[in-house]
Amino acid sequence: FNSLQVVSLEVSHVQLKPVSVGVSGVVMQGAEVSATAKPFFVLPQRLSEDLLVSALEEAQRLQMDDHEDEADWLPAYETYVMEKATMDTLDQGLRSAVIALEQAALPLVQKAYDCPTCVSCTGFVRRYLPQERMRVPPHFDITAYATIILPLSPPQNYTGGFFVQPTAHVDSRRFVPLGLGDLVVHDFTLNHGIEVLHGGRYSLILWISETLEACHGSHTPWHAQRARDGDAVAQHLLGMMFSHGNGAPQDDLRALEWTLLAATNGLANAQFSAGTMYFEGKGAPEDYNRSFYWYEKAAEQGDASAQIIVARMYWEGLGSPADSELAAYWYRLGSLQAAKGVALSGPQWLLYS
Ligand SMILES: O=C(O)CCC(=O)C(=O)O
Numbered sequence: 186f187n188s189l190q191v192v193s194l195e196v197s198h199v200q201l202k203p204v205s206v207g208v209s210g211v212v213m214q215g216a217e218v219s220a221t222a223k224p225f226f227v228l229p230q231r232l233s234e235d236l237l238v239s240a241l242e243e244a245q246r247l248q249m250d251d252h253e254d255e256a257d258w259l260p261a262y263e264t265y266v267m268e269k270a271t272m273d274t275l276d277q278g279l280r281s282a283v284i285a286l287e288q289a290a291l292p293l294v295q296k297a298y299d300c301p302t303c304v305s306c307t308g309f310v311r312r313y314l315p316q317e318r319m320r321v322p323p324h325f326d327i328t329a330y331a332t333i334i335l336p337l338s339p340p341q342n343y344t345g346g347f348f349v350q351p352t353a354h355v356d357s358r359r360f361v362p363l364g365l366g367d368l369v370v371h372d373f374t375l376n377h378g379i380e381v382l383h384g385g386r387y388s389l390i391l392w393i394s395e396t397l398e399a400c401h402g403s404h405t406p407w408h409a410q411r412a413r414d415g416d417a418v419a420q421h422l423l424g425m426m427f428s429h430g431n432g433a434p435q436d437d438l439r440a441l442e443w444t445l446l447a448a449t450n451g452l453a454n455a456q457f458s459a460g461t462m463y464f465e466g467k468g469a470p471e472d473y474n475r476s477f478y479w480y481e482k483a484a485e486q487g488d489a490s491a492q493i494i495v496a497r498m499y500w501e502g503l504g505s506p507a508d509s510e511l512a513a514y515w516y517r518l519g520s521l522q523a524a525k526g527v528a529l530s531g532p533q534w535l536l537y538s
């Protein structure tokens with residue numbers, strides 16, 4: 186149960202189809218989205234090369250924060266350029282890039298995601314370099330109603346980059362090819378991530394709030410009603426917010442409640458979280474049977490970490506009868522994905538000891 190070898194991911198690309206959207210004219214719509222996700226869009230070449238060159242130079246000089254990233258709790262290597270809808274003091278290139286980005290994409294956000302009151306709330310620059318951070322694992326943006334992404338680095342500086350992943354299995358991962366000045370627009374229902382395979386990449390990201398009021402109060406009111414209406418992604422995100430005390434008070438009971446609703450609605454990310462919460466006794470007494478039940482559901486949907494954990498639980502007879510054949514079966518599936526470079530997460534004892 187150790188030494189998972191890491192080899193490179195195969196790169197396959199998402200199919201983009203031209204569509205016409207309101208005031209923004211022709212944009213490219215991604216076809217590889219999950220059942221719950223709204224479409225995402227690529228706006229081709231909305232920023233000039235000159236602007237991108239100076240914005241990239243300035244981004245390279247920025248001091249990066251090492252606070253924890255909300256997708257994997259490792260140092261983020263990001264720097265805020267806008268907070269609560271107010272732009273920080275920035276050099277000319279980055280400042281112009283933020284303004285141009287908003288002008289190019291906010292009308293599309295308002296139209297495509299049906300929110301005329303949407304505003305840019307939070308902006309940040311991210312850096313992906315070898316030895317620091319080369320990935321953000323698949324996730325939903327917790328505190329944004331919608332997101333606008335501009336890679337500042339030209340495509341020849343790196344391979345890989347932004348991907349979407351409709352299922353929990355890495356084989357459903359599709360990279361979105363982005364040329365110089367292309368932007369991505371997506372909403373909170375899109376499971377996405379970053380995997381830089383070679384080289385280095387800088388990006389400029391705007392998180393959009395549904396209203397200025399929500400932005401100023403650091404609230405995400407759009408999740409509450411949707412979660413009550415049965416949207417599994419919104420339920421999962423509320424669960425994460427209560428669990429981590431991010432955008433909501435820390436509250437394990439409510440975290441488990443929302444997570445179980447999302448898990449019951451079939452969202453693999455939530456099934457994995459439910460497994461971990463029962464394993465660690467968060468929001469409910471420690472319960473290996475329930476933990477195993479939810480981990481196995483996530484494993485069946487293709488989640489690599491869940492597959493390794495379920496293997497371990499079958500091996501130990503933890504929450505299930507001991508079964509070395511099933512342990513080997515799940516271990517093989519999980520390690521095949523780990524060998525493709527998928528980062529594993531979860532209780533360390535279940536993954537690695
Ligand atoms: O760096 C990017 O292009 C996007 C990163 C991302 O998905 C995030 O910070 O939530």
Ligand SMILES: [Fe+2]
Nearest residue numbers: 324325326377
């Ligand atoms: Fe994201």
